[in-house]
Amino acid sequence: MHTLSKEAFEEFIDNLIADNSLNVVGVKSKGEKFAFGPLESANQLRLDYDVTLLPPKKYFFPQRETLVTFDVASGFQAKDPKESKSNVLVGVHPYDIMALLHMDEVFRETKSDPYYLERRNSSVIIGVNIQNLTEQCFAPSMGCATVDYGYDLMLTNLGEKYAIDVGSHKGADILNKYAKNAKKAFARDIQAVGKKKMEIVNMAQQKFNFSSELIPEMLGKFYEKDSFWKDHSEECLSCGSCVLVCPTCYCFDVKDNPDLSLKKGERTRTWDGCLLEDFAKVASGENFRDTKATRYRHRYFKKGKYLFDRFGFVSCVGCGRCSSNCLPDIANPVNLFNDMYAESLKSGIEIDSVPVPDISIKTGEIIEFAPKIATIVKKVPMTANEIMFELKLDNETDLGHQPGQFVQVSVFGVGEAPFGVSSSPTKKGTFELCIRKLGNVTSKIHTLNEGDKVGIRGPFGKGFDAEFLKGKDLLFVAGGLGIVPLRSLFNYVLANRKDYGRVILLYGCKEPRELLFADEILELEDRDDVEFMSTVDWCPENEVWTSNVGVITTLIPKVDFDPQKTYAVVVGPPIMYKFVIKDLKSRNVPDDHIIVSLERRMKCGVGKCGHCQINQLYVCKDGPVFYYSDIKGVPEAL
């Protein structure tokens, strides 16, 4: 540990500011409040601040940033993650340092975010031990009032001087290069720092009435207590303030902004939040979290349970920003968890602390934000609302997908949307998508023609395990558009027909004119190695239909199968799953023999933006294909 007199400290900061290769930011006053901003001089610093309006995450994951630029003539170009200047952040409180360590895990996991990580790697964090706290702060209860790592330098105010703890080589170099007259700390300085850190722990006014280790377990027992969530969220304004100001929230939205030429532009991401009404709404109008209560609950679960299960930490550092920014004052985690604890005592719910889960996090791959260019080689209208597109990547490679995986398709200037790949991987050179016209991207795609270009990212997600299914009897159940992703597996199975047991396809749609892939289906009638049945919900008088009339479940009793040998692959609209699964279960099909594919709002496709989340799972990354046995305990799934 070192010490710097207050004058020498100011000189140190001014020397940093004078170096043009650095972008030095620090805590300054803003009205009656505080905020991180560019420093022009050390005397602007307010290291006695209580909390900043926004956390320092804005320097790593900014409110708005460009990911990709596009030009109809030359395609998509990912922005270079390299920044021209390194950031030096002066005055970061320990809880915000802890929050950055949490964010690191999120942005690193499976596929890493090049922009966030580059900024993290090139930045210098000069922390400061807390001198003042807001009324709402409960960092000590979360074990985040002090930190022993995560900083390059850590300051402690000792009256006429600062004690400076060096936390990294980078920190040592900076101190060496820019600070004059740094002295080695005396034993009494080190003791004084220790004492200050102890005092901070006792400064907070907000405390849990129980041990914070109980939070994940307690939440688990309260998920279905609808009235608890409804009562607590009644006054929610769906304003998102509680998540936007949170140092550990990372959800984002992605938008395309064309310039006035309409031929060029950029794709940007902006902060988003699960408390906003349309966060989980999809183009068909369905909103997967359509009440204040479910959105409000999701935030607490995300922080207190889902991220705990994923990473082993409760992702709240106790900064108190959510509660001080919530106008109706309902976002305070201390109040909520204390209420929950009181209620569990009252109703005799027992809560044990759970061991930290075993965590193994894959890292290494980097997210590719720039789509590859593909050309539409064939456009075949299927129904009034669905068109099949055959696409070819311009780099002449195969897509390389597994049956059941999806791609993100970009249309210049309009945006990006996910579609299941409909062709089997055995089809080489091109791949097929079948697209229903609903909103912006899909309507625009419908106007494109053979020869036109689109962008492709992916394939993404977990598909069907075609290898594992070999030798099994397969019962395919498709409802409406569900036939599209299902077809990739179905055609794969037909291409390798001898490797599989019985193949049964049950396909239903609303009315005859909505039948997809009618030609292919007609051919099935002639095959004796495929058992096929179709149904329509109803047949209008002017249309012809000779097969079954009734919902898809009316077909299930008509087939005979051995539940132990059969795997059921079920894909259809959300409401179909409940009924089909119920019928399959009543026929003794085991839960791990039922395979489904789910659909949720998507933005990133790689497990970051938060939009596709169903409880702890990300549809884009853990799915879209799931075994029923893995999701039957996931209430938001079906």
Add this chain to the structure above:
Amino acid sequence: MKPKVAFFDFAGCEGDQLQIANLEEEILDLLGQVEVVSFREVMKEHSDDYDIAFVEGSCTRIQDEERLKQIRKNASVVVAIGSCATIGGINSLKNYQNLDAVKKTVYGEKADLFDTYLARPIDAVISVDAYVHGCPMTKEEFLHVVKSLLLGKKPDIPNYPVCVECKKNENVCAFERGEFCIGPVTRAGCNSCCVNEGTKCWGCRGLVDNPNENSQKEVLIKYGLSVDEAISKFRLYFGWEKKQ
């Protein structure tokens, strides 16, 4: 072929057309994409052959309805621009007062010569394809809407409150400064410009789809307004929406 564009004004201050006239350089780029056939603010000629009609101002008289219906017939896309046209705007303040009294105040003795009825947004009379909210609208959003229409997409108008933008802009909340703000129920899209300037949101962009008005009122009261004052906060811009 470039789409033909026309501008029309009803009861309003023409502040929005001024915003467009003020687009300066951008307007040159914009003019490369469209052909303006009627725009009283900057040109004398007028034509009834147009594809996109931008309509400013609210409908305040029966006679306005006929004109609006004619515009709807001629245009394939109708865009409401500015609060008066999108939500009734300031004009709908008068909806809370006795109409005859309003007429007297405005027109004095000649009041009986004028017909007036509840001020309303134009979508109360004809169907509207796109909205550029704001009082006045911002040129950024106007350009966004025009670009979207030219690309054949629905403009992306937020359905979340002004607080979202306000937080991203790291403003000190008006309530913390002792002011009263209705940003929590007002549709964002202006980048919280008034709060960025140190004031508060008056609600000029209208309500979000599902505002929690009770909670907003309780917040206003908690921070010191009387119930009547809290209710009147909603009247400046939400007059028509609240009558519905």
